Amino acid sequence: MRIILFLIVITILLLIYSNESITPRIKALFSILLVLLVATGYLYEKDVEKKEALNMKKLEAFMQNRDLVCTGGVLVNNKTFSYLSGTMTFSPKPDNVKDKGLIISISDCKIKKR
Numbered sequence: 001m002r003i004i005l006f007l008i009v010i011t012i013l014l015l016i017y018s019n020e021s022i023t024p025r026i027k028a029l030f031s032i033l034l035v036l037l038v039a040t041g042y043l044y045e046k047d048v049e050k051k052e053a054l055n056m057k058k059l060e061a062f063m064q065n066r067d068l069v070c071t072g073g074v075l076v077n078n079k080t081f082s083y084l085s086g087t088m089t090f091s092p093k094p095d096n097v098k099d100k101g102l103i104i105s106i107s108d109c110k111i112k113k114r
Contacts, residue, residue, distance in 0.1 A: 009034060009038055058109055058111060062081075062090075063083075065078050066112065066114075067111075068090075069109065070104045070108050070110075079093075083106075088107070089103050089104060
């Protein structure tokens, strides 16, 4: 996907620079704005990838029956909670009366140190 976006950006730049009716100042301004837009998108994508990798580590720990410490000091493990993949949240199992009604996002948890 990145290659396609890169090719689209290059094509747009070539079209702008080949058009002689556009002044050099506007060409430079447009180029700077396009580069800033691409850089911002790239940084955003990197941040999302980093968060996804961290969430995957948390999920792997949960599946291996390790404890996660979540907001409010709640201990989450696969004996007392179920993982809901669609919303990336933990929901208490029916026999977990203590935490009934509690929904915890995976991003609000940390892997408990052994």
